[in-house]
Amino acid sequence: MDKFVALTASGIAYGAVLAVVALGFLVLYKATGVVNFAHGDLVTLGAYLAVWTTTSLGLPTVPGYLAAIALMGLVGVAIERVAYAPLRSRPPMVVVIATLAAAIVIRGIIAVWQGSEPKTLAGPVGNRVVHIAGAAIAEQRLLITGVAAVAVLALLFVFQRTPYGRQVRALAADPEMARLTGVRTRLVAMGAFALSAMLAALAGILIAPLGAVDLNFGFGLMVTAFAAAVLGGFGSLGGVVLGALVIGLIQQLFGGYVLPDYAATFPAIVLFLVIAVRPEGLLNLTRSRL
Amino acid sequence: MRTYRTLLAGSVALMAVAACGSGGAGGSSSHAISGPIKLVGLWEVKGESPAAIDDYQNGAALAIEQITAAGGIAGKPVTLDRVPLSPSDPQKATSQFLQGVDKKPTMILGIPAATSVLAAKTQIDRAGIPLLATSSTTTPIRFGGPGGSKWLWLLQSYDGYKDQAAVKYATETLKASKIGLTGTSESYGTTNIADLTTALQAKSLKPFAVSKYAPNATDVTPTVLAMKGADAVITFAYPVPLAVQLRQFTQNGLNIPTIGSSSTNIAVQYKMVSGDPLKNVYSVVSCDPTQGSQRQLAKDFGTAYQQKYGTVPTDLAADAYDAVWVAKAAIEKAGSTDPAAINKAMAEVTVTDKVVCSDGYHADGAHVLSHDVSVDKFATAGTTQEIQKYTFPVQDAVK
Numbered sequence: 001m002d003k004f005v006a007l008t009a010s011g012i013a014y015g016a017v018l019a020v021v022a023l024g025f026l027v028l029y030k031a032t033g034v035v036n037f038a039h040g041d042l043v044t045l046g047a048y049l050a051v052w053t054t055t056s057l058g059l060p061t062v063p064g065y066l067a068a069i070a071l072m073g074l075v076g077v078a079i080e081r082v083a084y085a086p087l088r089s090r091p092p093m094v095v096v097i098a099t100l101a102a103a104i105v106i107r108g109i110i111a112v113w114q115g116s117e118p119k120t121l122a123g124p125v126g127n128r129v130v131h132i133a134g135a136a137i138a139e140q141r142l143l144i145t146g147v148a149a150v151a152v153l154a155l156l157f158v159f160q161r162t163p164y165g166r167q168v169r170a171l172a173a174d175p176e177m178a179r180l181t182g183v184r185t186r187l188v189a190m191g192a193f194a195l196s197a198m199l200a201a202l203a204g205i206l207i208a209p210l211g212a213v214d215l216n217f218g219f220g221l222m223v224t225a226f227a228a229a230v231l232g233g234f235g236s237l238g239g240v241v242l243g244a245l246v247i248g249l250i251q252q253l254f255g256g257y258v259l260p261d262y263a264a265t266f267p268a269i270v271l272f273l274v275i276a277v278r279p280e281g282l283l284n285l286t287r288s289r290l
Numbered sequence: 291m292r293t294y295r296t297l298l299a300g301s302v303a304l305m306a307v308a309a310c311g312s313g314g315a316g317g318s319s320s321h322a323i324s325g326p327i328k329l330v331g332l333w334e335v336k337g338e339s340p341a342a343i344d345d346y347q348n349g350a351a352l353a354i355e356q357i358t359a360a361g362g363i364a365g366k367p368v369t370l371d372r373v374p375l376s377p378s379d380p381q382k383a384t385s386q387f388l389q390g391v392d393k394k395p396t397m398i399l400g401i402p403a404a405t406s407v408l409a410a411k412t413q414i415d416r417a418g419i420p421l422l423a424t425s426s427t428t429t430p431i432r433f434g435g436p437g438g439s440k441w442l443w444l445l446q447s448y449d450g451y452k453d454q455a456a457v458k459y460a461t462e463t464l465k466a467s468k469i470g471l472t473g474t475s476e477s478y479g480t481t482n483i484a485d486l487t488t489a490l491q492a493k494s495l496k497p498f499a500v501s502k503y504a505p506n507a508t509d510v511t512p513t514v515l516a517m518k519g520a521d522a523v524i525t526f527a528y529p530v531p532l533a534v535q536l537r538q539f540t541q542n543g544l545n546i547p548t549i550g551s552s553s554t555n556i557a558v559q560y561k562m563v564s565g566d567p568l569k570n571v572y573s574v575v576s577c578d579p580t581q582g583s584q585r586q587l588a589k590d591f592g593t594a595y596q597q598k599y600g601t602v603p604t605d606l607a608a609d610a611y612d613a614v615w616v617a618k619a620a621i622e623k624a625g626s627t628d629p630a631a632i633n634k635a636m637a638e639v640t641v642t643d644k645v646v647c648s649d650g651y652h653a654d655g656a657h658v659l660s661h662d663v664s665v666d667k668f669a670t671a672g673t674t675q676e677i678q679k680y681t682f683p684v685q686d687a688v689k
Contacts, residue, residue, distance in 0.1 A: 136543025211534035255512035264504035
């Protein structure tokens with residue numbers, strides 16, 4: 001029983017991080033039609049920035065995290081200006097390739113700036129654990145779950161209750177009509193890139209204290225989160241969050257009980273199965289808009 | 291439909307990225323040592339790849355500095371060139387090895403990964419230049435194996451000996467009988483898990499549990515929980531996921547004695563793991579070149595290294611340092627820069643002077659030069675103490 005509880009807690013926390021990463025994908029896709037494959041490297045950059053703000057700049061943990069997230073917003077805007085705006089009228093695949101190039105550039109910049117040696121990011125709760133039903137659960141995992149839940153709720157509020165959210169939804173529903181009715185697509189796109197990069201940073205900062213940060217840190221998360229987004233239908237916040245939790249739990253529980261050596265391959269298998277069998281996602285929410 | 295096509299095309303793009311002589315011994319007159327001796331190191335320094343470290347270059351450069359101060363090799367000046375060779379990209383190893391050959395070295399040192407040695411095997415055969423590899427010594431690259439070559443010499447002790455040392459320490463000193471095995475799900479991890487299983491079977495034991503994880507894993511909870519109930523865990527993984535594993539043992543309330551490879555020393559030195567997760571952690575390594583070593587030469591090396599670079603050396607730095615001294619001994623024994631003469635000398639020479647990771651390097655029939663394995667114990671502060679040393683028998687060529 002304690003093993004089940006521990007694996008479930010781990011799966012939920014991992015799924016929560018995946019949800020934050022996947023929502024970064026989704027926000028950008030809905031606002032601009034772009035699937036950003038530099039997202040994994042933005043996760044990595046966010047974690048490195050947090051290491052920098054908390055060690056080199058000496059900021060306390062939480063303010064350091066917040067400064068890193070804010071800086072990532074600026075990075076998102078910069079990417080929009082360099083890798084998206086000049087290519088806005090090109091076919092989507094051109095922009096996708098540009099994001100892959102951006103990924104390589106980001107990785108190179110991190111290597112030059114921070115070197116290739118892995119870093120550690122201190123967490124606000126250290127290695128403390130709590131015991132639930134006989135299972136030891138790292139407090140960091142509870143923190144991840146809580147912060148991710150708050151982030152999802154905040155995102156819901158933004159998209160349901162704010163003018164910016166309504167503009168994004170309008171763009172997602174019918175880009176041409178949205179432009180004709182005065183939606184300022186350039187500003188919306190810049191905001192979406194900034195928001196997406198900030199979500200990537202948040203995800204990186206949440207999970208980094210559990211391990212170490214290196215140049216490959218965000219890539220695996222991105223692949224898994226992409227699978228979660230596809231599973232959820234790439235359509236709604238709820239679908240993506242559900243997809244992320246399902247992936248997280250499948251990976252941990254199947255990895256814990258059935259095929260431990262192949263846990264990392266489950267998301268890729270799910271990705272191919274969903275694309276092949278049910279491309280609209282589990283909940284058929286492709287047509288719904290955020 | 292557009293969504294489907296975009297997702298499909300994106301997925302394909304994402305997966306594509308993921309996949310992201312002449313002459314005999316004794317020295318002919320045409321090869322007598324007359325000019326500068328050039329050694330080439332095949333290794334990276336920080337920034338050249340995600341897995342790059344400075345340890346090899348630092349260790350070798352220190353040896354070159356000391357040899358130069360003492361008059362060079364056979365009285366001739368010695369230089370060290372370097373070609374970056376990635377430890378994690380065997381596909382590039384062949385071309386990177388050839389870049390080293392193009393520098394026309396007297397001898398080549400390095401190649402940090404056995405899989406890269408294996409990949410470059412054909413070019414090693416063709417180049418006809420002695421290569422003293424600092425990679426781990428896996429079964430296939432020993433002389434007589436599919437990756438072995440008459441030009442290839444292996445500095446480190448055979449990996450199977452490290453596996454045997456880990457099992458020996460776990461069963462005889464820690465008195466463990468329920469031993470779990472973990473590692474990364476690629477060649478390094480899987481090969482060693484297979485050898486560890488064999489070593490356990492030789493002691494009439496079966497693994498308590500076996501679990502592997504991806505080299506880029508950020509969460510290894512299933513592996514950690516699979517080890518619950520074990521008396522000891524032996525782990526062969528890359529430093530980053532190993533650090534995750536050690537941290538997650540603590541985060542899951544487990545304090546199982548864990549024996550790792552030199553990846554443990556790297557993970558600790560680069561501060562990927564520290565404090566409580568290091569309670570009950572050991573490593574099997576070529577040697578301990580720190581103040582915790584039982585060898586005075588190793589302590590002296592550690593002191594000199596720390597003075598020069600401001601950091602404690604790993605066994606990998608010591609391996610590169612020793613490789614230069616072994617090369618010096620072989621060239622001087624050959625009395626020539628003729629590759630064949632140096633290669634013959636590599637088979638005959640015994641090196642005890644200055645080297646830190648072995649009481650005496652001497653090649654066996656499998657071209658393995660060291661037969662020593664040390665066991666380090668970590669303190670929570672990150673320091674090590676060499677608590678055990680094993681010397682294993684020499685081997686014949688692989689049949």
